[in-house]
């Protein structure tokens with residue numbers, strides 16, 4: 001119980017260090033040099049301006065989804081369904097892109113709105129299911145699968161490109177539907193602006209708004225919250241919808257800048273990745289963008305790793321995965337210690 | 351086991367909760383630990399039970415100094431504590447909860463463990479249902495369960511922090527008999543923290559009194575109550591006469607109302623409470639009065655019958671609607687149902703008095719400071735509620751009631767309050783009823799019900815068996831009635 005006060009502040013550093021150590025050992029086991037490998041990742045993430053912008057482009061949808069999760073976690077909700085909400089956002093944006101042809105600013109705004117609405121709707125569905133007694137984790141997983149099925153159906157059916165044949169994606173959207181990109185990268189200034197705006201909004205909501213306070217009460221103690229006049233139904237739905245809208249926006253950014261059409265695995269697991277980001281950031285507001293950026297750098301840097309060394313680019317995934325595992329383990333340090341004390345106490349007794 | 355505390359000191363920021371307190375506890379005796387709210391009783395006992403470390407001082411067991419790093423550590427050395435507020439409600443069954451605290455964990459055959467648990471319960475006179483969920487248990491039952499867990503864990507010193515608040519007279523009798531035999535027959539040491547002097551006199555051999563973090567004195571029991579009160583408060587101000595206003599228009603009316611729970615279905619009940627009236631619900635725990643009280647607030651659905659608030663019929667009432675109609679519910683478990691751990695007093699104020707989209711920190715801080723002053727809470731606006739002593743949590747909970755409350759429904763309103771504080775709380779409630787609020791409360795204290803109610807509704811086995819004017823009955827008669835007597 002008596003722990004120095006600075007320790008919890010620094011705690012992600014400790015597991016990060018251990019994760020680095022473990023991955024290095026893994027690299028050595030494969031006969032690769034850790035400095036070379038990590039150097040390649042660094043190079044791949046920040047080596048030149050284009051690479052840096054690509055890293056940022058990857059960061060934006062991840063960041064948007066993570067921000068949404070900050071809201072739903074604050075209300076005590078495990079919104080695993082974020083993956084599906086992200087996909088639905090992509091579908092919503094694609095729907096507008098494929099069916100309307102308007103001047104670019106209007107077209108893009110409409111696409112974004114449709115994406116947010118679709119994501120919010122999908123999240124709201126999980127919220128409604130929760131009210132009927134389906135835990136949001138199970139509801140969310142089911143809805144994630146439905147979202148994937150829906151994507152495949154759309155690509156293979158109604159939105160099949162005219163030349164047909166390929167099941168891998170729709171035809172590319174028309175130029176006015178896509179976000180303007182910088183140079184040859186997939187980085188869009190508009191998307192960056194949206195991400196920063198969303199960050200400001202979430203900070204405001206969680207730090208200063210009455211709504212944020214209600215979510216906090218609900219997340220910490222739903223029974224007390226009710227007696228203090230907080231409607232768990234309403235706030236649960238709102239928190240889910242808010243999170244879904246941000247994830248949906250992330251999905252839109254993904255189809256409209258990273259890709260140019262709706263693809264089969266449109267999310268690339270960004271929703272699940274966002275869950276890891278937020279857990280690793282210990283649900284803290286200011287750390288979330290940083291941790292998301294770290295993930296983006298490692299993952300987009302790993303592509304160069306594969307080119308440079310003979311190692312597969314999934315090393316990046318391994319690194320981040322190990323990291324999250326370690327953080328969860330370290331985060332449960334207190335329970336580990338309690339378990340240890342109990343075990344010792346038991347030995348002493350017998 | 352002989353237990354000694356040597357010059358224990360502990361402060362929380364500017365608050366010195368314990369100041370160089372030295373006490374000794376002999377085996378086979380029952381000790382009372384007394385003191386007003388915030389005197390430092392729980393703090394001292396939590397130190398003794400390994401829940402938190404002291405700033406300075408030593409704990410000696412049979413002369414050997416100890417360092418407890420956790421409650422489990424302390425239990426292994428033979429010190430077990432029943433906390434004032436059971437902090438969490440794990441989603442477990444009674445049996446699982448019992449198994450979790452044990453070595454060998456879940457590997458123990460469940461059937462055998464269930465039998466063991468029942469047997470243990472029977473030995474100390476408690477009825478246990480191993481497969482019930484913890485969250486469905488009453489406060490008293492959860493305490494019994496915890497006590498069994500400590501005993502089976504090998505506790506030789508048992509600390510009970512206000513164990514009788516919120517449990518029925520019959521359960522209390524049971525508990526006391528078990529405690530007596532634990533001390534007399536098994537040679538265990540017991541420490542009872544309590545605000546109820548009569549109980550302490552009845553059960554304990556010796557009392558220690560704390561005052562503002564220091565040892566104010568000790569007494570061999572029994573001794574005159576006045577002596578203890580003197581040690582606790584200096585002097586107790588005399589009580590003002592209680593107003594007995596005429597009951598006004600009905601605030602609450604039940605017609606044939608019935609409520610169902612997994613264990614009990616109440617009989618159809620008719621009841622009316624008018625503005626300015628105080629109705630006390632008496633009955634053994636689990637006789638249906640709790641269910642009905644919850645239903646009046648929309649916290650439980652009515653299985654049958656009708657509910658009227660200020661004459662307006664309510665169908666499918668939910669608590670948030672009820673709140674808007676001026677109905678407020680105060681539950682027994684303060685940190686489980688009422689306050690949110692981890693949130694400050696200011697944040698609670700902002701939560702119940704939202705002004706606009708954004709939290710006005712300055713305003714909610716000022717409001718919290720105002721309530722702190724008015725309700726004499728020992729805390730600061732930025733204190734988190736779990737840092738407050740039990741009595742101060744209760745005061746703050748009352749401070750959160752809006753001034754225009756029409757109907758106040760309270761479970762054990764003075765649970766854990768010292769004499770002076772409970773007088774004061776009832777003074778506040780009397781103010782409310784002068785302003786036209788109706789008050790319905792339930793309590794395990796027959797004294798409190800007799801003294802504070804205008805009318806008393808007696809429950810037995812799910813049925814409202816009698817409604818009597820408070821002036822026309824006595825503790826003995828009431829005790830007889832709640833036991834099912836006619």
Ligand SMILES: Nc1ncnc2c1ncn2[C@@H]1O[C@H](COP(=O)(O)OP(=O)(O)OP(=O)(O)O)[C@@H](O)[C@H]1O
Pocket residue numbers: 362365366367385386387388389390391392393394434728729736737738739740741742766768
């Ligand atoms: N964790 C904490 N953080 C800050 N202050 C605390 C904490 N625990 C106790 N205090 C303060 O220490 C003082 C003594 O509290 P304690 O809980 O020991 O009182 P108590 O005698 O048990 O009172 P009660 O009868 O109301 O339960 C109080 O002023 C309380 O606010």
Ligand SMILES: [Mg+2]
Pocket residue numbers: 391392393434511739740741
């Ligand atoms: Mg206390």
